[in-house]
Amino acid sequence: MATRAANVPEQVRGAPLVDGLKIQNKNGAAKNRRALGDIGNLVSVPGVQGGKAQPPINRPITRSFRAQLLANAQLERKPINGDNKVPALGPKRQPLAARNPDAPRAVQKKNLVVKQQTKPAEVIETKKEATRKEAAVSPKNKKVTYSSVLSARSKAACGIVNKPKILDIDESDKDNHLAAVEYVDDMYSFYKEVEKESQPKMYMHIQTEMNEKMRAILIDWLLEVHIKFELNLETLYLTVNLIDRFLSVKAVPKRELQLVGISALLIASKYEEIWPPQVNDLVYVTDNAYSSKQILVMEKTILGNLEWYLTVPTQYVFLVRFIKASMSDPEMENMVHFLAELGMMHYDTLMFCPSMLAASAVYTARCSLNKSPAWTETLQFHTGYTESEIMDCSKLLAFLHSRCGESRLRAVYKKYSKAENGGVAMVSAAKSLLSATDMKKPVSS
CATH class of the missing domain: 1.10.472.10 (Cyclin-like)
Incomplete structure (x- = not known):
């Protein structure tokens, strides 16, 4: 197997080799190539040039960098081969590669033909103005997140874009994933559409043994029980919703009204609370007026009449x-x-x-x-x-x-x-x- 010559430096991928060094093309044929002299358009690349190692230059070609090149060219106006009308393009802080002293004289004596522009040169902006405009236009300076895109699309679909004098109440929660800022407007639009499906109807005309005052006494007592057990407010509102919905479809005797209330509280607690009250605790707060079995039977009766429809916008x-x-x-x-x-x-x-x-x-x-x-x-x-x-x-x-x-x-x-x-x-x-x-x-x- 052939070995590489010891005195031949390792070829850098993508960079031309100079001084008669053989490189191989795509077809495997070896060719002798020599670098041209520096005419102001060469950039130093990692490798060997003139017997000395050249440090790599990291110069990304971006819009702002091109604007910097144009600005420096207008300020410096460096001539090439005595022609004062053609600027030398190059960044001030990142000079171009120096001339190669070992380059052949024949190449350096070659006449450079530079065509002068017939059109008047455009006014080149100063460095500060170009940098400021590029920074304003650059999309990198705009913070675009997935949440903001979804929120914008949702609001555009609902026709709520550019509403005057309306504060963005979800601005403080845009980074809180639990707040569901992207979907909150759609959620409440849905709540308003379906709220009447679970709204209790006026039912006193079908109740023969109870009146409005008895209902108020029941809710007042349930509020005290709610405070005693330190339950969530969601539980209280769902309890009252279950009571009214059940009473709107079924007539209840006077003696079972409190049983309906405590059973509805048990259902709502199971739905909303992490640690709902035990059935024996509810028996205690009713002063043993009802047994555990009666509460569980009424619980099943309420759920059956409501068809287990508990997820409602209260x-x-x-x-x-x-x-x-x-x-x-x-x-x-x-x-x-x-x-x-x-x-x-x-x-x-x-x-x-x-x-x-x-x-x-x-x-x-x-x-x-x-x-x-x-x-x-x-x-x-x-x-x-x-x-x-x-x-x-x-x-x-x-x-x-x-x-x-x-x-x-x-x-x-x-x-x-x-x-x-x-x-x-x-x-x-x-x-x-x-x-x-x-x-x-x-x-x-």
């Missing part, structure tokens, strides 16, 4: 989004939850869908705390309701707020009178929503 789902759209503080948030839970106790609020109840709770809370403006374009956009559309529901909530201190059902009032909840129950009701006619309405509880 009022709490919309409250979370609308509170975020109102850019509220802790006091405002507590006031919204106070009004929402207060309205949930009263049967008259069933005539309104969950999203309208949530929007009205936000509007009434802003009026009670004298927030200006009471209804913003951001709230109108995210809730889908104008101020006039929620006025009737808001007046009802304001009326219930004005009479909650006099009611005998005080679970909500006591809960939000505590300092940990901001004491918002003791704030005066929104006078702008109360009329003389409303103040004369009788209190049902």
Whole structure:
């Protein structure tokens, strides 16, 4: 096997060899090549030139680099072979390869034919202007993420691009994957489409042994149980939703009303909580009025009548989004939850869908705390309701707020009178929503 000569340097891939060094072409034929003299267009490459090792030059050919070449050429105006009209292109900080002293004289004496441009030379921008424009145009400076692309497409599909005076309430959560910023608008559009499918109907006309006051007493007691077990708010709203939906399809005797309530709480706890209460615990809070078997049988009855349809957009789902759209503080948030839970106790609020109840709770809370403006374009956009559309529901909530201190059902009032909840129950009701006619309405509880 043939061996490589010891005094022949190793060929660098992609770089021509000089001084008579043999290189091999694609067909395997050896040729003698000699490098031309330096005329200002050669760049040093890793290898041997003139008997000395040349350091590699890392010079990426990019737009900004070409702009730098043009700028340096305009500033320096280096002549080539005595022609002052042709600039020598080359970066100031990265000089071109030096002349090869060993290059043949015949090559250096060769006349260079340079054609002069007949058209007037274009005005070359300065280095700073070119760099600034390239930086502004370069797509590398624009941070484009997968999440931002999905969000832009989703908003474009919904026709919500370039909405004036609407704050981006999801800006702070753009890096939070659990917030689902890319899909949150589509999710709430879907919630509003299907909320009426799970909205309870007015059912008192089919109930022969119960009335509105009995329902209010049941919800007030369930709220105290909810506080005692320290359950999530989602559990409370789902419990009330299950009770009303069940009562709207089946007449219940008076003696089983509490059983329906505690069984609905068990179902909602299993659905929402990590550690739901045990059945024996629920038997205890009912003062042994019902056995474990009765609770489990009623649980099965409720699920059968509701066809196991538990994944529903309750009022709490919309409250979370609308509170975020109102850019509220802790006091405002507590006031919204106070009004929402207060309205949930009263049967008259069933005539309104969950999203309208949530929007009205936000509007009434802003009026009670004298927030200006009471209804913003951001709230109108995210809730889908104008101020006039929620006025009737808001007046009802304001009326219930004005009479909650006099009611005998005080679970909500006591809960939000505590300092940990901001004491918002003791704030005066929104006078702008109360009329003389409303103040004369009788209190049902």
